Every structure is written in structure tokens, then in C-alpha cells.
Amino acid sequence: MTITEDYTNDLLKISVTERDDHFQVNWQGKSIDRKPSVFITPILIKVLKKSMDRGKRMILDFREIEYMNSSTITPIIKILERAKRGKAGVTVKYLDSLKWQQLIF
Secondary structure, three states: OOEEEEEEEOOEEEEEEEOOOEEEEEEEEEEOOOOOHHHHHHHHHHHHHHHHHHOOEEEEEEEEEEEEOHHHHHHHHHHHHHHHHOOOOEEEEOOOOOHHHHHHO
16 A cells, blocks of 8 residues: 655645555655745654655655756755764665756755
């Protein structure tokens, strides 16, 4: 059984799907807020905690996001640092063919 939760803030949509062996976090639309961490951080902390509690990998999938400003990368980096400290498994998926995603990731 899969359970999906959708979170939307302006043009950004984050969908979190729990699967048998991982949590899939799909990013869609555009992240253009000046302080995106207010929206993004609570979602990522919740998913990271669940993934660690249940021994599941967290997959951050950015392949469907059209744009993210430089302020968006900060909460992502912070959650990756937390995951590393907690020895949680995280995979980041992005489109290498998009120059801006290639530069960020």
C-alpha cells in the first residue's frame, strides 16, 4: 500500500509517497519564495524522521521541478546534513541535462 501526501505553496508542489522500502519526495513547479525554508523544512524533517524510524531510504526527486531560486537549496542542504548525522539513506535525483540542475546538484 502506498500513501501520498501533497503539499502546495504558491507554484511549488511537494508530493511525499511512502512505499515499501522508501519515501519518495517529488518536487514539481517552481520554488520562488524569498524564505522557502518556512514551507520546505517542516516537510523534509517529517519525512526524514519517518524514514529513519522505519528504516527506509528517502529519495528527493527534482526531475519535475522547473525552477528553484538559490534560497531553496539551503533547506535541502540542511536536511542532507541531518540525514548524514543520523546515518539515514538519501538519494537525490535530478536532470543532468538541465544546466541549472547540474550546477546545483
